[in-house]
Amino acid sequence: MKPHARRLIAGGIVAGVLGALASTALAADIRVGITMRMISENGQKYGQMVMDEIGMINEAGGINGNMIQATLLNDECKSDKGVANANKLIFQEKVHLLIGSTCSSVTLPIVDVTAKAEVPQIIPHSTNEKITKKGSAWVFRVPVSGRYYAGVNAKYVGENIGKRIAYICAADAASQNDCEAMQAQMNSQHGAEAVYVAQVQEKEVDFRTHMQKIKSAGVDGIMIAALAETMARALVQSYEAGIGEEVRRIGSSSASNSPVPAIAGDAAKGVFFAAAYAAADTRPIARLFNEMVRSRYGIHAPDHDFSQAYDLVRIVEIALNRASLSLEDGDLAADRTAIRDAIASVKGYRGLGSGEISFCADPTPQCRDGNRTAVLIAYSKGGEDYVTEVLARVTMPEDFGL
């Protein structure tokens, strides 16, 4: 054999051994794909927090000796990008678990992708109730479903504020769901019909005509269901139209996001909303979490997007520790199923969220909407250094609103 042929063979053997070692190392990783809305400052920071928390799990020895290899992608709250991210993560990265998304309008189509590909999906933020009503056996929701939020809001509004409510509903999936569910609950709980309903664009900027009409109609409250910045603009313009503070402003769940008080300023004062976490929570775990987010990410008071992302990582950690995984490429489907079953076995997780989070095996909203407790929060001060207070905490029956 000629020397260069020998060198070629030797090189081939070395490359083969290295390749095998690399493939073994790759197979030993638990691959987790994440798609989130990371176009806002908050979005980038809670995305980073998820990565940091996973990094800390790895530093502490990983999951039963296996590292978590996380890939974080930005879907910009756009459904086409979210679906593209999901496909890339599932079919190219071959992830064992998919986390995401933030926005309901993105999560809804991804549910179909994960159901078809049979990949477990765990949701950090999206509240639209249709997500779990699709009946996918592969989806789990950490946040509180919109149906529970609507129930809590409607109960409080009907008993404490009045029944003449006007609605401004933005076109995104979460806001549409919050608006419709609230109207349905006001009707079923209190027999109250909506006084005024306006459907607006997702990024509407001019609400003055609506506010003038609402002012003329004479209402007890205005529900503004919109993403944070749109909601903040509507709040400011409601005061500019001369609607006094005696008319209470009710926010959808995105009222929890810090841009609302930051942009709305004084107009945020008195706005209340149902959420899954209150920064005003006095439990030691919440105090520590607030301090950690403040020092690590510079967030004055973390909202429920942060707490839910954090709780999600803890639930994933519990489930991965429980799952029996081979992590061989040939066992990808079996590993995905094992992770799904392990998540379904999580019961009574008590973390930062407003209530215990429990899942079960049936692909029904009762089993897959993990958190049934909403906390009713009001802003007592707006601006960058906003302050919140807790009005109530309510746990709903699992089949409420179905």
Added chain:
Amino acid sequence: MDFDFSSLLAFIMFGLTIGVVYGIVALGISLIYSGLDIVHFAHGEVYMFGAFFGLVFSSQMGLPYPLALLAAMISIGLLGIVIERVFYRRLTRSGGGYTVAGMGMIICGFGMSVVLQNIAFLIWGADAEPFPVDLGPALEVGDITLPRSYGLTAIIAVVLMAALHLFLKKTRTGLAVRAVAANKDIAFLMGINVPLMISVIFGLACALAAAAGTLIGPMQSVQVEMGYLMLMKAFAAAVVGGFGSLPGAIIGGLLVGIFENLGAAYISPNHKDIYAFLLLILVLMIRPSGLFGVEVRVKA
């Protein structure tokens, strides 16, 4: 809802205050179109930059609001001149004079729009920024509550339009600008520095967009994505008024503003942006050159 005259007045006032802003942006678009033969698709982003510059001058540098507005106009006007000299002029030259040659200018405008939006994203991020301007308590006119910023917007807009009118009609530079807009070759033969006048036109149009951005900021907050919808409404205003007509742009802006507010109030409150484009279609069906339209010229 029962008919209520004071509400009708309020809707018209809301329409006027937003309409003048549409009109100012449309004025810039028409100015560029009539002077440079360019449909400037990046004008929404210029408007957005103007809003951010106004915010920086007002909130971060502490300038009084009118001075911040002036500073934003000057800065963005200069930025506009740079954009025209560095990017657009090469294309218009290579395309044959200052006429549109093929799709180059249109694509360049779209490209500039994306570039400007991404630069703004890198500087200011994606979050909306409040633009607080304390002008005192709102005015109560009968049952209508009008924040002073609305009135100030209308006054400043009228002043800007009057100043532009005087500039174009009463100054030698204005005369030169009009000559360039009418015919560049003859203007050149008459000894007018055509490239300089084109820079003046572009700078003026961008300064107007900056004024619109700074005026709208206190009403709607400031955000990187704010340019797109304004561009669409301003195009609607420019087309309704007659593309290339400066008075038409203003009238078109006012009509679009009033029509969309009355539509939302009396037809359906849902998705009121539709009304601007409904008006656009109606006007084009009845009078394709727009209300004050000049003869449509076929571009080279």
